[in-house]
Amino acid sequence: MSRRRQLAALVRKDLRLELRTRETIVAMVLFAIVMMAILQFGFGTRDDDLTRFVGGLMWVTLAFTAVLGVGRSYVAEREQRVLDGLLVSPVPRVVMLGAKAIAIFLYMTAVEVIVIPLVGVFFVQGPYWDAIGWIAIAALLANACIALSGTLFSGLALFTRARDLILPVLFLPALVPVVIAAAGATHAVAGGPHDMSEWRGYCLFLLAYAILFSLVSVATYDAVFDD
Amino acid sequence: MISARGLVHAYGERRAVDGVDLQVDAGERLAIAGPNGAGKSTLLRMLATLLRPRAGHLTVLGADVADDPRRARAGLGYLAHDPLVYLDLTARQNLELYGDLYGIPDRDGRIDDLLDHVDLLARAEDPVRAFSRGMAQRLALARMLLHRPRLLLLDEPHASLDARATALLDSELGAARDDGRAAVIVTHEVERVADVADRLVVLRAGRVVLDEPTAGMDARAVRRRYEEAAA
Numbered sequence: 001m002s003r004r005r006q007l008a009a010l011v012r013k014d015l016r017l018e019l020r021t022r023e024t025i026v027a028m029v030l031f032a033i034v035m036m037a038i039l040q041f042g043f044g045t046r047d048d049d050l051t052r053f054v055g056g057l058m059w060v061t062l063a064f065t066a067v068l069g070v071g072r073s074y075v076a077e078r079e080q081r082v083l084d085g086l087l088v089s090p091v092p093r094v095v096m097l098g099a100k101a102i103a104i105f106l107y108m109t110a111v112e113v114i115v116i117p118l119v120g121v122f123f124v125q126g127p128y129w130d131a132i133g134w135i136a137i138a139a140l141l142a143n144a145c146i147a148l149s150g151t152l153f154s155g156l157a158l159f160t161r162a163r164d165l166i167l168p169v170l171f172l173p174a175l176v177p178v179v180i181a182a183a184g185a186t187h188a189v190a191g192g193p194h195d196m197s198e199w200r201g202y203c204l205f206l207l208a209y210a211i212l213f214s215l216v217s218v219a220t221y222d223a224v225f226d227d
Numbered sequence: 228m229i230s231a232r233g234l235v236h237a238y239g240e241r242r243a244v245d246g247v248d249l250q251v252d253a254g255e256r257l258a259i260a261g262p263n264g265a266g267k268s269t270l271l272r273m274l275a276t277l278l279r280p281r282a283g284h285l286t287v288l289g290a291d292v293a294d295d296p297r298r299a300r301a302g303l304g305y306l307a308h309d310p311l312v313y314l315d316l317t318a319r320q321n322l323e324l325y326g327d328l329y330g331i332p333d334r335d336g337r338i339d340d341l342l343d344h345v346d347l348l349a350r351a352e353d354p355v356r357a358f359s360r361g362m363a364q365r366l367a368l369a370r371m372l373l374h375r376p377r378l379l380l381l382d383e384p385h386a387s388l389d390a391r392a393t394a395l396l397d398s399e400l401g402a403a404r405d406d407g408r409a410a411v412i413v414t415h416e417v418e419r420v421a422d423v424a425d426r427l428v429v430l431r432a433g434r435v436v437l438d439e440p441t442a443g444m445d446a447r448a449v450r451r452r453y454e455e456a457a458a
Binding site for chain 1 (some may be wrong): 275276277296297298300301303305307309311312313314315316320322323324325327328329330356370
């Protein structure tokens, strides 16, 4: 049995479900926009330049948006009671992890296609658009971190009764280093001269975090589903 | 096909399955019956590799499920209370998904054959959400048979099937016996056991209290033996 074929089938299934229901991505985008509006009003008017806070504002918004998306990652399996069908099939648990992580990565990327430009509109008065490529690279690395850690924690929370409470309690602390690094990388390039050495350092940290969580996930995911 | 020795599973302090020994050979159809809470579904979930035994040793299709559950899973067909299909995907998309998970060659041809077999070919492109309960269970039957499993595990299969699906299932169980596949059927409908199984196992409080062939028994005789054992 080809793991690649299994992985592709599971990712295709998640994308088909999302295309048909349009529940997760739409909710994530709306949530992120509302949160940015709240932050904008919370900080004051557009006259105040929020450029120096832009990294934090963007990544706090995206972190909470990620909690929303990750929390919905097993909703179809849970509500439609399909999980046993997947678990009784000969799919390695790590392939299930990989498929969910890819789906979350794609959802986050879709949200950021809208959110990252909007951040420039909401919060930045200085130069921003020339930095968007560097911000996007940092965002892709952060998405890998979010997807890998989020999949692991949503799998852990899946078998608990208070899963909707447990997931944010587990997941948000794990996101703190990601928010710090992604916000730092964004701050390094947005709104003024680019500090590429600072940006590079934060991106390397995100890469290391993603590798670490992929190793932890591979080592533990069988136990999450089989015990 | 199945060899279980001293299987135990507990929910907290309560032992749902308490030292069960079970042997199922090729071509054999075993019915497991018992009162509510006897441990039937828990035992079936262990045989399906969905629950790990707390103690004991279990071999399914030649694979030790503690060491190599995936090898066992590749040859299992599992029919549960729920159809185990996505309601927002079409019947065909659901079978394509499972076809890829099981690595079926000639997936599309096999899906067409099975959809035709369960009388759903005309509704193949409809989302399962639009199906009646009976249609969804027929799709579940197709899902279970898709990868030509050598061992069928069925949890109360007749409880939610319509007449068409019941006839299909019974004919499939007959075919399983004829071509050397095995089946384990958890059931409350003891009267059906004589028709669909060659052996009856009765569980009570997680233990096997009866294990005997049904050959020569009619529905009333099976009911009488069950009631004697389960009392």
